[in-house]
């Protein structure tokens with residue numbers, strides 16, 4: 182009798198560990214842990230989550246053997262390091278996140294069996310999630326992200342930026358009522374091993390000039406890796422002409438970067454070269470007002 186009851190209990194509760202794992206993958210908890218140990222507060226800042234509920238999730242992951250907890254710090258356990266840290270060989274996170282989208286469909290099972298029909302909203306939601314996901318790297322106050330999402334109702338946008346600016350991003354997102362489709366992800370583009378995976382598009386506006394050429398090239402490479410094959414990378418910058426002495430705005434902006442001991446202005450050719458090296462084929466250049474332009478390429 183006891184054996185049967187235990188079996189029923191195990192079957193009915195089977196969703197709990199799965200939900201904990203899928204949420205951890207959606208939040209990229211294991212990738213945020215990387216090879217090191219971090220507190221719940223540090224991880225919350227890296228992934229853009231609230232520390233208190235995240236601590237509960239982390240404890241549950243430790244209970245499931247996916248994290249090790251010691252002295253209030255968490256590190257990825259061997260099983261998680263073997264398949265759940267993006268950028269490492271053997272990464273299984275993408276295919277496992279697909280289970281998270283299956284979850285949505287499976288949640289309609291009772292209705293489907295009762296009525297014999299698949300509720301239309303299930304398919305729509307799935308399409309919205311799966312088909313059109315864009316990351317705005319260095320998206321700052323999320324103004325572009327909200328405008329993009331507003332202009333295209335089937336688009337979801339993730340704003341990737343340092344934790345400080347994301348406080349402003351959250352305000353913009355709330356003010357625009359875009360919380361359902363625009364989200365934030367905290368990280369440092371230089372330190373992050375990866376920005377994420379499976380994006381249909383990555384947008385970077387006025388970010389690359391913050392970095393010296395080798396760093397800018399690495400940022401472009403990480404952006405390219407975040408894309409699905411066939412995904413688009415769009416880079417907006419104040420481009421300087423190949424002779425580097427015009428337009429005057431760009432030449433003076435170069436001085437601005439020099440005195441800040443930061444990056445520089447770049448030519449369209451330099452940015453396109455970094456794209457090609459990252460496996461992205463430049464396709465178009467869109468000239469914008471105020472000495473700006475956008476190079477658009479497609480991941481091969």
Ligand SMILES: C[S@@+](CC[C@H](N)C(=O)[O-])C[C@H]1O[C@@H](n2cnc3c(N)ncnc32)[C@H](O)[C@@H]1O
Nearest residue numbers: 319320321342343346368369370371386387388
């Ligand atoms: C000039 S602002 C551009 C903001 C927005 N993309 C736009 O075009 O209006 C540069 C943005 O890049 C972000 N940024 C600079 N260095 C960064 C880094 N190492 N990691 C993540 N974001 C960074 C800044 O916080 C800022 O939001």
